[in-house]
Amino acid sequence: MSIHWINGKKSHLLSIDDRSIHFGDGFFTTIMVKNREPLFIDDHLKRLRISSDLLFIDGVNWKNVKKGIFNAASYNEDDLAVIKVIISRGECKRGYWKTCLPFPNLIISLTEYPEDYHKKRKNGIDLTFSTFRISRNHRLSRIKHLNRLEQVLIKRESVSYEFDECIVLDTEGNLVGCCASNIFFRTMDRVCTPDLFYSGVEGITRGRIIDILKSTRYRIVYTNDSLKEFLSSEEIFISNSLMPIFTINRILSHDRKRTIWKKKSRDLFDFLVPIIL
Numbered sequence: 317m318s319i320h321w322i323n324g325k326k327s328h329l330l331s332i333d334d335r336s337i338h339f340g341d342g343f344f345t346t347i348m349v350k351n352r353e354p355l356f357i358d359d360h361l362k363r364l365r366i367s368s369d370l371l372f373i374d375g376v377n378w379k380n381v382k383k384g385i386f387n388a389a390s391y392n393e394d395d396l397a398v399i400k401v402i403i404s405r406g407e408c409k410r411g412y413w414k415t416c417l418p419f420p421n422l423i424i425s426l427t428e429y430p431e432d433y434h435k436k437r438k439n440g441i442d443l444t445f446s447t448f449r450i451s452r453n454h455r456l457s458r459i460k461h462l463n464r465l466e467q468v469l470i471k472r473e474s475v476s477y478e479f480d481e482c483i484v485l486d487t488e489g490n491l492v493g494c495c496a497s498n499i500f501f502r503t504m505d506r507v508c509t510p511d512l513f514y515s516g517v518e519g520i521t522r523g524r525i526i527d528i529l530k531s532t533r534y535r536i537v538y539t540n541d542s543l544k545e546f547l548s549s550e551e552i553f554i555s556n557s558l559m560p561i562f563t564i565n566r567i568l569s570h571d572r573k574r575t576i577w578k579k580k581s582r583d584l585f586d587f588l589v590p591i592i593l
Contacts, residue, residue, distance in 0.1 A: 317392075317393070317394070317397070317426065317427060317428050318425070318426070318427050318428075319388070319391055319425070319426045320423070320424070320425045320426075321384060321387070321388065321422075321423070321424045321425075322421065322422070322423050323380075323421060323422050324380060324383075324384055324387075324422070330421070330423070331407050331421075333407040333408060333409070334404050334406065334407050334421055335404055335405045335406065335407070335408050336402065336404035336405075336421070336462055338408075338410075339412065340461065340462035340463040340464070340465075341371075341404060341405045341462065342371075342373070342402060342403050342404035342405060342420070342421075342461070342462045343364065343367035343368070343371060343373070343402075343403055343459060343460055343461050343462060344400060344401060344402040344403070344460050344462060345360045345363050345364055345400075345401050345460055345520075345557075346398060346399070346400050346401075346460075346556075346557050346558060347360050347385065347398070347399040347400075347401065347557060348396065348397075348398065348429070348557055348558055348560070349388075349389045349392050349396065349397040349398065349399055349426070349429075350395070350396055351392065351395065352389050352390050352392050353389060354385050354386065354388075354389045354399055355557075356520055356524070356557075357382070357385060357386075359520045359523065359524075360385075360401070360520060360557075361378065361381065361382060363459070363460070363518075363520065364376075364378075364381065364401065364403065365378070366459060367403075367459040367460065367461065368403065370455070370456075370459055371405075371459075371461065373403065373405050373420055375419050375420055376403060376420050376422075377419070377422075380422065381401065381403070381422060384401075384422060384424045385399060385401060385424065387424075388424050388425075388426045389426070391426055392426065394428065394429065395429075396429035397426055397427065397428060397429050398426070398427045398428065398429055398430075398558060399424065399425065399426055400423075400424070400425045400427070401422075401423070401424050402422075402423040402424075402425075402462070403420050403421070403422055403423075404420055404421045404423070404462070405420055406419060406420045406421050407421070429558070430558065433558065433559060436480065436559075436562055437559065437561065437562055437589075439565075440562060440563040440564060440565040440579075440582070441479075441480045441481065441562050441563075441564060441565065442479060442480075442564070442565055442566045442567070442568055442572075443479060443480075443481055443482065443483050443494070443552075443554075443564055443566075443567045443568070444474070444477055444479045444482055444483070444567065444568050444569065444570055445482065445483045445485075445567070445576075446470050446473055446474070446482035446483060446484050446485075446495070447473065448466065448469050448470050448473060448482075448484070449484075449485055449486060449487045449489075450466055450484050450485070450486045450487070450492050450515045450516070451466065451486070451487055451515065452486050452487055452488065452514035452515050453514065453515070454513055454514050457512055457513060457514055457515050457516060457517075458512050458513075458516065458517060458518040459517065459518075460517050467495050467496065470482055470484055470495040471495050471496070474495060477570045479568075480562075481494040481495055481496070481497060481554065482494060482495055483499070483567065485543075486514060486515040489541075489543070490510070490514075490515075490540050490541055490542070491510045491539070491542050491543055491546055492510055492512070492515045492516045493510055493512075493516050493517075493554070494554050496556055497519070497554040497555055497556040497559065497562075498510075498516070498517070498518075498519045498521070498522040498554065498555050498556065499552065499553075499554050499555075500525065500552070500553055500554070500555070500584075501545070501546050501549035501551065501552045502534070502549060502550055502551040502552075502581075502583075502584050503545070503548070503549045503550050503551075504550070505533055505534050505535055506534075506535055506537055507529055507534045507535065507536050507537065507584065508536075508537045508538075508539045508542060508545065508546070508549075509522065509526070509536065509537075509538060509539070510538070510539055510540070510542065511538040511539060511540050519555060519556050519557065520557045521555040521556055521557055521559070521560040521561065521592065522555055524592065525555060525561075525588060525592070528588065528591055528592075532587075534584065547567075547576065547577050549577075550579075550580040550581045551563075551579060551580065551581045551582055551583065551584055551585065552564040552567075552577070552579065553582075553584070553585045553588075555592075560592050560593070561585065561588060561589060561592050563579070563582045563585040564579060565578070565579055566578050566579070
């Protein structure tokens with residue numbers, strides 16, 4: 317299953333003048349669909365609005381965005397599916413900043429849910445460290461803009477090492493997360509997640525986990541220089557809108573011959589799974 321809409325009409329064709337092609341000038345979000353319901357749509361719409369403001373992309377018809385998401389979800393014939401919403405600045409003549417058409421382009425896709433996620437969520441996965449470093453830029457951090465070349469190169473690396481995900485640091489050596497997921501680590505009641513002011517994306521599931529923990533005995537801590545604590549933690553798990561949460565069994569060297577970290581517990585993961593799902 318793969319269905320695409322551009323500005324509300326079924327289509328696979330986008331103008332070669334669209335700025336998403338030339339400059340990655342736009343933003344996106346990825347939504348899990350359960351039966352025919354897009355999950356946490358208000359959170360995703362909020363993320364899109366924040367991205368629009370930060371990138372100065374005006375003229376988005378938010379009623380059409382919401383309508384398009386529900387329309388795409390209505391085509392789902394499986395238990396789970398994935399909707400991706402892309403908003404580009406639109407079409408423009410050559411140049412980094414030229415007068416563009418008055419309306420951004422809205423691209424919505426409905427695709428299959430990764431079937432292996434069920435098994436990985438149950439059994440957990442292994443991680444390794446990426447050799448690639450994420451750049452620091454607080455003007456572009458936290459949002460899912462279309463400039464994803466860093467993630468492309470990190471994913472290439474994880475595939476070459478035959479891992480599902482790679483742990484990523486920024487150019488200052490601070491923990492950011494993984495290529496396509498946020499990361500949490502716990503020791504006793506202290507639950508840490510990287511501070512994403514300079515690098516990384518504030519995931520929808522990350523926000524939900526933080527909100528859940530605020531009403532429990534666990535204490536959430538936003539960290540910067542945290543590698544030592546990270547590698548001495550009892551439990552590590554990662555999250556994004558589709559997983560939505562995987563426990564980590566081990567962190568290994570690239571060749572899998574050396575164990576860098578091994579889980580001691582999955583207590584918090586087991587507590588969160590029925591709530592998150």
